Ligand SMILES: Nc1ncnc2c1ncn2[C@@H]1O[C@H](COP(=O)(O)OP(=O)(O)OP(=O)(O)O)[C@@H](O)[C@H]1O
Protein backbone atom coordinates (compact mmCIF):
# COMPACT_ATOMS: atom_id res chain seq x y z
CA UNK A 1 0.00 0.00 0.00
CA UNK A 2 1.26 3.39 -0.91
CA UNK A 3 1.38 6.51 1.24
CA UNK A 4 1.89 9.80 -0.55
CA UNK A 5 3.12 12.93 1.18
CA UNK A 6 3.22 16.25 -0.66
CA UNK A 7 5.43 18.74 1.17
CA UNK A 8 5.47 22.42 0.38
CA UNK A 9 5.35 21.84 -3.38
CA UNK A 10 5.68 24.80 -5.75
CA UNK A 11 5.74 24.81 -9.54
CA UNK A 12 6.97 27.87 -11.39
CA UNK A 13 7.28 28.18 -15.18
CA UNK A 14 9.45 31.16 -16.10
CA UNK A 15 7.87 34.09 -14.25
CA UNK A 16 4.54 32.34 -13.75
CA UNK A 17 3.86 30.63 -10.45
CA UNK A 18 1.35 27.86 -11.19
CA UNK A 19 1.18 26.05 -7.85
CA UNK A 20 2.29 27.29 -4.47
CA UNK A 21 2.73 25.67 -1.12
CA UNK A 22 0.79 22.47 -1.77
CA UNK A 23 0.71 20.22 1.29
CA UNK A 24 -1.21 17.05 1.99
CA UNK A 25 -0.85 13.47 3.12
CA UNK A 26 -2.70 10.68 1.41
CA UNK A 27 -3.69 7.51 3.24
CA UNK A 28 -2.81 4.30 1.41
CA UNK A 29 -5.57 3.10 -0.88
CA UNK A 30 -7.28 6.48 -1.14
CA UNK A 31 -9.21 7.61 -4.20
CA UNK A 32 -8.44 11.30 -4.48
CA UNK A 33 -10.57 13.53 -6.69
CA UNK A 34 -8.73 16.68 -7.71
CA UNK A 35 -10.91 19.60 -8.78
CA UNK A 36 -10.38 23.27 -9.60
CA UNK A 37 -10.84 25.81 -12.38
CA UNK A 38 -9.20 25.46 -15.77
CA UNK A 39 -5.53 26.44 -15.70
CA UNK A 40 -5.08 26.10 -11.94
CA UNK A 41 -2.39 23.43 -12.28
CA UNK A 42 -4.19 20.10 -11.89
CA UNK A 43 -2.50 18.46 -14.88
CA UNK A 44 0.80 20.02 -13.84
CA UNK A 45 0.40 18.37 -10.44
CA UNK A 46 -0.31 14.99 -12.07
CA UNK A 47 2.79 15.36 -14.25
CA UNK A 48 4.82 15.88 -11.09
CA UNK A 49 3.23 12.77 -9.55
CA UNK A 50 4.13 10.86 -12.70
CA UNK A 51 7.73 12.05 -12.44
CA UNK A 52 7.50 13.83 -15.80
CA UNK A 53 8.30 17.14 -14.12
CA UNK A 54 10.06 18.06 -10.91
CA UNK A 55 8.61 20.49 -8.37
CA UNK A 56 10.37 23.87 -8.41
CA UNK A 57 10.39 23.71 -4.61
CA UNK A 58 9.31 21.14 -2.07
CA UNK A 59 9.05 17.41 -2.52
CA UNK A 60 6.72 14.48 -3.02
CA UNK A 61 7.37 11.37 -0.95
CA UNK A 62 6.07 7.94 -1.88
CA UNK A 63 6.29 5.50 1.02
CA UNK A 64 8.89 7.77 2.58
CA UNK A 65 11.11 7.99 -0.52
CA UNK A 66 11.49 11.18 -2.51
CA UNK A 67 9.75 10.68 -5.83
CA UNK A 68 12.28 10.26 -8.61
CA UNK A 69 12.21 12.64 -11.47
CA UNK A 70 11.26 10.05 -14.06
CA UNK A 71 8.21 7.93 -14.87
CA UNK A 72 8.10 4.47 -13.30
CA UNK A 73 5.87 1.42 -13.82
CA UNK A 74 4.71 2.03 -10.24
CA UNK A 75 2.66 4.91 -11.61
CA UNK A 76 0.16 4.46 -14.41
CA UNK A 77 -1.65 7.20 -16.24
CA UNK A 78 -4.85 7.59 -18.27
CA UNK A 79 -5.71 10.84 -20.05
CA UNK A 80 -9.03 12.11 -21.35
CA UNK A 81 -7.95 11.56 -24.93
CA UNK A 82 -5.71 8.61 -24.50
CA UNK A 83 -3.80 7.59 -27.56
CA UNK A 84 -4.01 3.86 -27.57
CA UNK A 85 -1.99 2.75 -30.57
CA UNK A 86 -4.35 2.69 -33.59
CA UNK A 87 -2.39 0.07 -35.53
CA UNK A 88 -2.51 -2.43 -32.64
CA UNK A 89 -5.48 -4.55 -31.58
CA UNK A 90 -6.94 -4.25 -28.09
CA UNK A 91 -4.96 -7.30 -27.01
CA UNK A 92 -1.73 -6.01 -28.56
CA UNK A 93 -2.24 -2.61 -26.92
CA UNK A 94 -2.59 -4.16 -23.47
CA UNK A 95 0.30 -6.58 -24.03
CA UNK A 96 2.47 -3.68 -25.12
CA UNK A 97 1.86 -2.06 -21.72
CA UNK A 98 3.32 -5.14 -20.07
CA UNK A 99 6.12 -5.57 -22.59
CA UNK A 100 7.26 -1.98 -22.22
CA UNK A 101 7.28 -2.37 -18.43
CA UNK A 102 9.30 -5.59 -18.59
CA UNK A 103 11.48 -4.88 -21.66
CA UNK A 104 11.63 -1.10 -21.88
CA UNK A 105 14.21 -1.11 -24.68
CA UNK A 106 13.06 -3.85 -27.03
CA UNK A 107 9.39 -3.69 -26.10
CA UNK A 108 8.96 -7.38 -26.95
CA UNK A 109 8.68 -10.50 -24.85
CA UNK A 110 9.35 -14.00 -26.14
CA UNK A 111 8.38 -17.60 -25.36
CA UNK A 112 6.93 -18.37 -21.96
CA UNK A 113 6.96 -14.75 -20.79
CA UNK A 114 5.05 -13.71 -23.88
CA UNK A 115 2.43 -16.40 -23.33
CA UNK A 116 2.04 -15.32 -19.70
CA UNK A 117 1.69 -11.70 -20.83
CA UNK A 118 -1.01 -12.74 -23.29
CA UNK A 119 -3.00 -14.56 -20.60
CA UNK A 120 -2.68 -11.59 -18.22
CA UNK A 121 -3.74 -9.17 -20.97
CA UNK A 122 -6.82 -11.25 -21.85
CA UNK A 123 -7.80 -11.40 -18.16
CA UNK A 124 -7.39 -7.64 -17.83
CA UNK A 125 -9.51 -7.06 -20.95
CA UNK A 126 -12.18 -9.33 -19.44
CA UNK A 127 -12.18 -7.36 -16.23
CA UNK A 128 -12.92 -4.13 -18.10
CA UNK A 129 -15.66 -5.82 -20.13
CA UNK A 130 -13.77 -6.11 -23.42
CA UNK A 131 -13.49 -9.87 -23.71
CA UNK A 132 -15.40 -9.82 -26.99
CA UNK A 133 -13.16 -7.17 -28.50
CA UNK A 134 -9.65 -8.50 -27.96
CA UNK A 135 -8.87 -8.61 -31.66
CA UNK A 136 -10.50 -5.32 -32.59
CA UNK A 137 -8.58 -2.17 -33.45
CA UNK A 138 -9.27 1.06 -31.49
CA UNK A 139 -11.13 2.58 -34.46
CA UNK A 140 -13.61 -0.30 -34.21
CA UNK A 141 -14.36 0.48 -30.53
CA UNK A 142 -16.72 3.09 -29.07
CA UNK A 143 -15.34 5.97 -26.96
CA UNK A 144 -16.22 4.19 -23.71
CA UNK A 145 -14.60 0.99 -24.94
CA UNK A 146 -11.44 2.85 -25.97
CA UNK A 147 -11.28 4.43 -22.54
CA UNK A 148 -11.71 1.05 -20.87
CA UNK A 149 -8.92 -0.22 -23.13
CA UNK A 150 -6.72 2.66 -21.95
CA UNK A 151 -7.53 1.76 -18.34
CA UNK A 152 -6.64 -1.89 -19.02
CA UNK A 153 -3.37 -0.82 -20.62
CA UNK A 154 -2.45 1.24 -17.55
CA UNK A 155 -3.59 -1.38 -15.00
CA UNK A 156 -1.81 -4.36 -16.57
CA UNK A 157 1.42 -2.94 -15.12
CA UNK A 158 -0.12 -3.12 -11.62
CA UNK A 159 0.73 0.47 -10.78
CA UNK A 160 0.69 1.38 -7.10
CA UNK A 161 -0.59 4.81 -8.06
CA UNK A 162 -3.00 5.45 -10.91
CA UNK A 163 -3.21 8.97 -12.31
CA UNK A 164 -6.37 9.85 -14.20
CA UNK A 165 -6.60 13.20 -16.01
CA UNK A 166 -10.28 13.79 -16.81
CA UNK A 167 -10.52 10.17 -17.94
CA UNK A 168 -14.30 10.06 -18.30
CA UNK A 169 -14.91 13.60 -19.53
CA UNK A 170 -15.65 12.60 -23.11
CA UNK A 171 -18.08 9.79 -22.26
CA UNK A 172 -21.84 10.12 -22.42
CA UNK A 173 -23.68 9.74 -19.09
CA UNK A 174 -24.83 6.10 -19.39
CA UNK A 175 -21.43 4.81 -20.41
CA UNK A 176 -19.76 7.06 -17.88
CA UNK A 177 -21.76 5.46 -15.05
CA UNK A 178 -20.78 2.03 -16.33
CA UNK A 179 -17.09 2.92 -16.47
CA UNK A 180 -17.37 4.42 -12.95
CA UNK A 181 -18.49 1.04 -11.62
CA UNK A 182 -15.62 -0.73 -13.38
CA UNK A 183 -13.15 1.81 -12.02
CA UNK A 184 -14.42 1.45 -8.44
CA UNK A 185 -14.24 -2.35 -8.67
CA UNK A 186 -10.69 -2.28 -10.03
CA UNK A 187 -9.65 0.24 -7.39
CA UNK A 188 -10.90 -2.08 -4.62
CA UNK A 189 -9.40 -5.20 -6.19
CA UNK A 190 -6.00 -3.75 -7.01
CA UNK A 191 -5.78 -1.66 -3.82
CA UNK A 192 -4.26 1.24 -5.70
CA UNK A 193 -4.04 4.86 -4.69
CA UNK A 194 -5.84 6.89 -7.35
CA UNK A 195 -5.57 10.59 -8.21
CA UNK A 196 -8.34 11.61 -10.58
CA UNK A 197 -8.68 15.10 -12.04
CA UNK A 198 -12.25 15.94 -12.96
CA UNK A 199 -14.33 19.00 -13.76
CA UNK A 200 -17.46 17.21 -12.63
CA UNK A 201 -18.11 17.69 -8.91
CA UNK A 202 -20.72 14.95 -8.69
CA UNK A 203 -18.21 12.53 -10.22
CA UNK A 204 -15.57 13.79 -7.76
CA UNK A 205 -17.80 12.99 -4.77
CA UNK A 206 -19.22 9.78 -6.22
CA UNK A 207 -15.82 8.16 -6.80
CA UNK A 208 -13.46 9.87 -4.39
CA UNK A 209 -12.75 9.02 -0.78
CA UNK A 210 -11.46 12.56 -0.55
CA UNK A 211 -11.94 15.65 -2.70
CA UNK A 212 -9.12 18.18 -2.90
CA UNK A 213 -9.57 21.52 -4.67
CA UNK A 214 -6.84 23.72 -6.08
CA UNK A 215 -7.59 27.38 -6.67
CA UNK A 216 -5.97 30.79 -6.67
CA UNK A 217 -6.57 32.81 -3.58
CA UNK A 218 -5.21 36.04 -5.07
CA UNK A 219 -6.90 36.90 -8.33
CA UNK A 220 -6.14 40.56 -9.03
CA UNK A 221 -4.54 40.84 -12.50
CA UNK A 222 -1.22 42.16 -11.15
CA UNK A 223 -1.07 39.20 -8.77
CA UNK A 224 -1.86 36.49 -11.30
CA UNK A 225 1.72 35.63 -12.22
CA UNK A 226 3.35 35.97 -8.84
CA UNK A 227 0.94 33.75 -6.94
CA UNK A 228 -0.13 30.26 -7.83
CA UNK A 229 -3.04 28.04 -6.90
CA UNK A 230 -3.03 26.23 -3.60
CA UNK A 231 -5.30 23.79 -1.75
CA UNK A 232 -8.53 25.66 -1.01
CA UNK A 233 -10.56 22.78 0.31
CA UNK A 234 -9.89 19.22 1.29
CA UNK A 235 -12.87 17.05 2.23
CA UNK A 236 -13.16 13.44 3.28
CA UNK A 237 -16.24 11.95 1.63
CA UNK A 238 -18.70 10.62 4.21
CA UNK A 239 -19.74 7.04 4.00
CA UNK A 240 -16.74 6.10 1.92
CA UNK A 241 -14.03 4.07 3.42
CA UNK A 242 -10.76 2.70 2.29
CA UNK A 243 -11.05 -0.58 0.45
CA UNK A 244 -11.70 -3.53 2.78
CA UNK A 245 -8.66 -5.18 4.43
CA UNK A 246 -6.64 -1.99 4.26
CA UNK A 247 -5.18 -1.11 7.64
CA UNK A 248 -5.18 2.59 8.31
CA UNK A 249 -1.49 2.97 9.06
CA UNK A 250 -1.54 6.33 10.75
CA UNK A 251 1.42 6.92 13.07
CA UNK A 252 -0.95 8.80 15.41
CA UNK A 253 -3.39 5.89 15.54
CA UNK A 254 -0.52 3.49 16.17
CA UNK A 255 0.85 5.68 18.96
CA UNK A 256 -2.59 5.84 20.59
CA UNK A 257 -2.84 2.06 20.85
N1 LIG B 1 5.33 23.18 -19.79
C1 LIG B 1 4.78 24.35 -19.46
N2 LIG B 1 5.42 25.51 -19.67
C2 LIG B 1 4.88 26.69 -19.30
N3 LIG B 1 3.68 26.83 -18.74
C3 LIG B 1 2.98 25.71 -18.50
C4 LIG B 1 3.49 24.41 -18.84
N4 LIG B 1 2.57 23.49 -18.49
C5 LIG B 1 1.54 24.18 -17.94
N5 LIG B 1 1.78 25.50 -17.96
C6 LIG B 1 0.88 26.55 -17.43
O1 LIG B 1 0.50 26.16 -16.13
C7 LIG B 1 -0.85 26.51 -15.88
C8 LIG B 1 -1.60 25.31 -15.39
O2 LIG B 1 -1.76 24.39 -16.44
P1 LIG B 1 -2.45 22.98 -16.23
O3 LIG B 1 -2.51 22.32 -17.56
O4 LIG B 1 -1.77 22.26 -15.13
O5 LIG B 1 -3.92 23.40 -15.73
P2 LIG B 1 -5.19 22.49 -15.46
O6 LIG B 1 -5.65 22.80 -14.07
O7 LIG B 1 -4.90 21.07 -15.76
O8 LIG B 1 -6.25 23.09 -16.49
P3 LIG B 1 -7.44 22.36 -17.29
O9 LIG B 1 -8.53 22.14 -16.30
O10 LIG B 1 -7.82 23.34 -18.35
O11 LIG B 1 -6.89 21.07 -17.87
C9 LIG B 1 -1.39 27.11 -17.18
O12 LIG B 1 -1.35 28.50 -17.06
C10 LIG B 1 -0.41 26.64 -18.22
O13 LIG B 1 -0.29 27.58 -19.24
Ligand SMILES: [Mg+2]
Pocket residue numbers: 042043044165
Ligand atom coordinates in the same frame (compact mmCIF):
# COMPACT_ATOMS: atom_id res chain seq x y z
MG1 LIG C 1 -5.60 19.72 -17.22
